[in-house]
Amino acid sequence: MTSTVTPPVRKTGSGADRGDGGARRRRLPRLPDRIRHGGLPYLLLLPAVLLELLVHIVPMVIGIVMSFRELTQFYINNWDKAPWRAFDNYKIVVDFDAPLGEALLHSFYVTCLFTVITVGLSWLFGMAAAIMLQENFRGRGLLRAVFLTPYALPVYAAVITWAFMFQRDNGIINHVLHDQLGLTDEPSFWLIGDNSFIALVVVAVWKSWPFAFLMLMAGLQNIPRELYEAASIDGAGIWQQIRKITLPSLRPVNQVLVLVLFLWTFNDFNTPYVLFGDSAPEAANLISIHIYQSSFVTWNFGTGSAMSVLLLLFLLLVTAVYLVATSRGRKGSGAV
Amino acid sequence: MRRIRAAAVITLTTALAATVTGCGGGTSTDEGGSNDSPKTLTYWASNQGPNIEADKKILTPELKKFEKETGIKVKLEVVPWSDLLTRILAATTSGQGPDVLNIGNTWSASLQATGALLPWDDKNFEAIGGRDRFVDSAVASAGAEGEPPAAVPLYSLAYALYYNKQMFADAGIDGPPATWDELVADGKKLSKDGKWALGAEGGNLSNNIHQVFALGQQHGADFFDASGKPTFTADGNVAAVKQYIDFMAKDKIIAPGNAEYAQNQSLTDFAKGRTAMVLWQAAASTFASQGMKPEDWGAAPVPVPSGVPGADKQVNSMVAGINIAVFKNTKNVDGARKFVKFMTSDAEQKLLNKTYGSIPPVAAAQADPAFAAPDLKVLRDTLANSAAPLPQVPEESQFETAVGTAVKDLWADAASGTPVTTESVKKRLDKAQQQMQQ
Numbered sequence: 047m048t049s050t051v052t053p054p055v056r057k058t059g060s061g062a063d064r065g066d067g068g069a070r071r072r073r074l075p076r077l078p079d080r081i082r083h084g085g086l087p088y089l090l091l092l093p094a095v096l097l098e099l100l101v102h103i104v105p106m107v108i109g110i111v112m113s114f115r116e117l118t119q120f121y122i123n124n125w126d127k128a129p130w131r132a133f134d135n136y137k138i139v140v141d142f143d144a145p146l147g148e149a150l151l152h153s154f155y156v157t158c159l160f161t162v163i164t165v166g167l168s169w170l171f172g173m174a175a176a177i178m179l180q181e182n183f184r185g186r187g188l189l190r191a192v193f194l195t196p197y198a199l200p201v202y203a204a205v206i207t208w209a210f211m212f213q214r215d216n217g218i219i220n221h222v223l224h225d226q227l228g229l230t231d232e233p234s235f236w237l238i239g240d241n242s243f244i245a246l247v248v249v250a251v252w253k254s255w256p257f258a259f260l261m262l263m264a265g266l267q268n269i270p271r272e273l274y275e276a277a278s279i280d281g282a283g284i285w286q287q288i289r290k291i292t293l294p295s296l297r298p299v300n301q302v303l304v305l306v307l308f309l310w311t312f313n314d315f316n317t318p319y320v321l322f323g324d325s326a327p328e329a330a331n332l333i334s335i336h337i338y339q340s341s342f343v344t345w346n347f348g349t350g351s352a353m354s355v356l357l358l359l360f361l362l363l364v365t366a367v368y369l370v371a372t373s374r375g376r377k378g379s380g381a382v
Numbered sequence: 383m384r385r386i387r388a389a390a391v392i393t394l395t396t397a398l399a400a401t402v403t404g405c406g407g408g409t410s411t412d413e414g415g416s417n418d419s420p421k422t423l424t425y426w427a428s429n430q431g432p433n434i435e436a437d438k439k440i441l442t443p444e445l446k447k448f449e450k451e452t453g454i455k456v457k458l459e460v461v462p463w464s465d466l467l468t469r470i471l472a473a474t475t476s477g478q479g480p481d482v483l484n485i486g487n488t489w490s491a492s493l494q495a496t497g498a499l500l501p502w503d504d505k506n507f508e509a510i511g512g513r514d515r516f517v518d519s520a521v522a523s524a525g526a527e528g529e530p531p532a533a534v535p536l537y538s539l540a541y542a543l544y545y546n547k548q549m550f551a552d553a554g555i556d557g558p559p560a561t562w563d564e565l566v567a568d569g570k571k572l573s574k575d576g577k578w579a580l581g582a583e584g585g586n587l588s589n590n591i592h593q594v595f596a597l598g599q600q601h602g603a604d605f606f607d608a609s610g611k612p613t614f615t616a617d618g619n620v621a622a623v624k625q626y627i628d629f630m631a632k633d634k635i636i637a638p639g640n641a642e643y644a645q646n647q648s649l650t651d652f653a654k655g656r657t658a659m660v661l662w663q664a665a666a667s668t669f670a671s672q673g674m675k676p677e678d679w680g681a682a683p684v685p686v687p688s689g690v691p692g693a694d695k696q697v698n699s700m701v702a703g704i705n706i707a708v709f710k711n712t713k714n715v716d717g718a719r720k721f722v723k724f725m726t727s728d729a730e731q732k733l734l735n736k737t738y739g740s741i742p743p744v745a746a747a748q749a750d751p752a753f754a755a756p757d758l759k760v761l762r763d764t765l766a767n768s769a770a771p772l773p774q775v776p777e778e779s780q781f782e783t784a785v786g787t788a789v790k791d792l793w794a795d796a797a798s799g800t801p802v803t804t805e806s807v808k809k810r811l812d813k814a815q816q817q818m819q820q
Contacts, residue, residue, distance in 0.1 A: 120778060121476050123498040145816040215639040237642045238794040323644060325587055327788045327794065342468055344780045
């Protein structure tokens, strides 16, 4: 195992024999052994960690500090002077009998439902398409490119196009469903009222399933074909092959894929914001929009930050539970 | 492996944190206002014309004129209304804003409370020719009473009832309605064969507020009491909101599809002859850009219960308008004042207000015969006699969002056939009021 560190040093040294590396070879021994053998990975990580601090950690800490202050329009120009409110903002947002807490709880419920459906459908479509495109056939490359189009399009342009399509009187959705197919008695509303949730899911799935497709397609290519051939000879049908070979083999890919899709979908802001503007219908009022409204529309950054922190804690908890559960499952299956 | 896992946990945690904590940044700006950059200014203009490109075309020659006069180059950015308040708020929080900007006059008190805008005290007003040059009602809608205004009035507007002459003639109606009862009666004659009597912008929160505010005044109610506390559920306000929604829910003179309009689609419907009336502020240039000829439409005062607009219960419009403000931490405070002076000069006021179809808040410019055209005369008379400013309270912006959303949700109920009752209206307004008080 120790050789994993030394070969690159030797390589550099041997390169140096052709010119400048003599000096480099002389410098290297000056690094303390502790760093050379134990700290080198951390040294290499340092620039990234510093950037993370600057770009993520510092704003996050500021956000947490804000959540303890009364940060309204009276202080946003001078927010370090906003009065300290201790846990008052948190008490307000978790008071589920009051309008703000009630609205937060409602948006949390909507977001959970939205996430489960969107991630589920995205995974299902991605999986189906990836399996379909495993076989070599004429036009497979073209289909792959077409399937990836939603992933490549700019989000704003794509979602605003959906917003036009969902318009009640002039949109193509109602034109097809009502005028051409006659499936509805009268043109439906998609951007207001209860149907807005369906519209949101449709756009979100359309936007995120190509990512699932891409990941699963890459994962499928790592499964040896011989496994399928052997299974086929043994009389396994397509469903058995999927259940016994494909899904277990894709387990590591799925573990990451589902987690990433969950985090992206739960925090999705662009889709509802572009689709509905800054006042989303109740049925589609995702938590990201709700936090945005609390912060930027009603000008209460204190309660908005408190909600953000609670959301962060929730997502960390879910992620931790998920990682522990899936890694246990993996260990278990390995033991068998 | 443990090290890798630790690094992965750090990375994941920080990435996760970044996705959910959007708040951050910000620099404090104290007194601000220097002249470190005397040769340039940045200007955020609100979208006044049919589109952003039209505004650029209109304003660019004027900015060149200003540059020629003063040697100060103005970098123009036209910001859509839907983005403007958020942009201003972000600029206020970060301290990184333009030097000069347009604001909706209804936001004046809210933005004044942030302390980010240069107060227009006597000294600053002197620098642009004095406060007396401006019409009183316009200055009154530039900030809270008793404090130096947060901005200077630039374009004044009021609501009028625009109507399609041909559609009225075809329905056998002599002229525009003067009372709401007449409007409903005429509306029922006009709403047939796929055409509708009145247009609305159900998804546009500000527009919702403007309409229910004027109706609320007619019902003798205000959305805030004298101490600045919200009174959204006052009987008059509930009646006003219900009356507005009932045009769709009960009277059936507004097309259900209008419930989701938020991008001025009601103006397009009007210009294309799909609706016969629309309540709007200075819509002439938009109608013209959509192919309508001036003789196709007429403008009349917004109806009132008695038919005669006037003060108190006969108020039929809010004092609408656009103000021009200076960011307190500008690096060119002298240049910014010069620019405000230029934009509010008699000559520019005449030119710009003529172009946009608005009324100059500068008294001398308002006297120009160009503003005596029939439609502009309606706006002028309304501003002079029967318009009231929206509440100049720091929470005005939140009020627009909370009550505007309540009205938007009620439109959605009406459009989908859910009954809209006094109770359901009161419930929505009560929720909006509670949100304001948290």
